[in-house]
Amino acid sequence: MNNILRWNSPEGLGGAGVVYTVQYLIYGQKKWLNKSECRNMNITSCDLSCETYDYEEQYYGRVKAIWGKDCSKWVETERFNPWSETQIGPPVVALTPGEKSISVILTAPEKWKINPEDTSVSMHQIYPSLKYNVSIYNTKANKKWYKFVTNHTLELPQLESNTLYCVSVQSYVLGPLRNSKPSEKQCITTLKDQTSELKVK
Amino acid sequence: GLKRLHLGNCVLSMNYQEMRNEFLEIKGYVQAEDGNLDKRILKSSEALQDTKPTERCCFFRHLLRFYLDRVFKNYQTTNHHIRRKVSSLANSFLGIKKELRLCHDHMICHCGEEAKKKYTQILSHFEELDAQTAVVKALGELDILLRWIEKT
Numbered sequence: 559m560n561n562i563l564r565w566n567s568p569e570g571l572g573g574a575g576v577v578y579t580v581q582y583l584i585y586g587q588k589k590w591l592n593k594s595e596c597r598n599m600n601i602t603s604c605d606l607s608c609e610t611y612d613y614e615e616q617y618y619g620r621v622k623a624i625w626g627k628d629c630s631k632w633v634e635t636e637r638f639n640p641w642s643e644t645q646i647g648p649p650v651v652a653l654t655p656g657e658k659s660i661s662v663i664l665t666a667p668e669k670w671k672i673n674p675e676d677t678s679v680s681m682h683q684i685y686p687s688l689k690y691n692v693s694i695y696n697t698k699a700n701k702k703w704y705k706f707v708t709n710h711t712l713e714l715p716q717l718e719s720n721t722l723y724c725v726s727v728q729s730y731v732l733g734p735l736r737n738s739k740p741s742e743k744q745c746i747t748t749l750k751d752q753t754s755e756l757k758v759k
Numbered sequence: 760g761l762k763r764l765h766l767g768n769c770v771l772s773m774n775y776q777e778m779r780n781e782f783l784e785i786k787g788y789v790q791a792e793d794g795n796l797d798k799r800i801l802k803s804s805e806a807l808q809d810t811k812p813t814e815r816c817c818f819f820r821h822l823l824r825f826y827l828d829r830v831f832k833n834y835q836t837t838n839h840h841i842r843r844k845v846s847s848l849a850n851s852f853l854g855i856k857k858e859l860r861l862c863h864d865h866m867i868c869h870c871g872e873e874a875k876k877k878y879t880q881i882l883s884h885f886e887e888l889d890a891q892t893a894v895v896k897a898l899g900e901l902d903i904l905l906r907w908i909e910k911t
Contacts, residue, residue, distance in 0.1 A: 586799025
């Protein structure tokens with residue numbers, strides 16, 4: 559829910575000497591509000607995450623260009639609904655190897671925070687139907703498969719011992735369907751098969 | 760995509776996901792027609808999920824009837840795709856209304872003061888605007904109603 563308003567500089571001016579001013583509106587309220595950090599600035603984006611923090615409201619943003627004594631009309635966004643339009647992040651993934659299994663523990667991504675010290679809000683609280691698509695790759699057999707998971711733990715059974723497996727996980731939410739980027743690929747080797755070790759001795 | 764909606768003792772299931780996806784197809788078009796950004800019909804103060812459980816069924820019935828009789832029926836557009844989507848949404852609402860009828864017949868859809876008061880508020884927000892403006896705005900706020908349903 560890190561919501562950034564972006565726009566293109568006006569054609570024909572090449573962006574030189576053009577500054578921009580941004581306002582935002584909470585749908586249903588009377589006044590357009592200023593974003594003080596985004597007044598007469600020369601970059602073409604403005605972070606409205608604080609202003610759109612309440613994801614139960616809906617918002618509009620608008621921007622105008624000023625160059626010299628001239629200024630453009632306001633240009634408005636569509637109605638923005640943070641709850642149904644935010645992009646979901648991947649979960650945090652923790653792997654624990656067994657002999658012929660791997661335990662996967664997933665931690666849902668967190669909502670963007672105004673201050674780093676603020677209490678974390680898990681995206682699972684906001685999207686109770688948050689699900690995960692786990693991809694598992696056996697590097698020795700060059701075989702990949704997927705598992706769809708609704709809760710936060712997953713046991714991958716019937717694996718080969720002493721084998722390197724790589725796991726990557728996507729979060730996804732319905733209504734509308736949104737997939738996160740896959741999490742960073744994590745690889746781990748299953749433990750050696752203890753029984754065969756004993757026979758050898 | 761079926762969602763079970765708990766309205767006090769009345770429990771029904773609805774194709775919530777399908778309705779949300781259909782609304783997404785008309786959202787940009789319909790909300791762009793709404794020029795009154797400072798007005799809102801479905802306000803948080805009248806949210807379904809914050810209504811007493813025993814009166815949610817009645818309030819929801821009012822909302823369904825409102826959308827069927829005052830919004831879908833009166834929405835005009837020359838865009839065939841939009842019109843098809845709106846009538847598909849209307850059919851979904853009709854299906855839900857039929858299911859709710861059963862709860863009403865089994866006397867578990869009690870109408871009390873709160874349901875009446877909230878519905879009256881919504882109607883007054885709607886009637887502050889001229890007819891076609893109000894219809895467009897109410898249709899554009901369908902995602903607010905869908906969010907109320909999601910949270911109920």
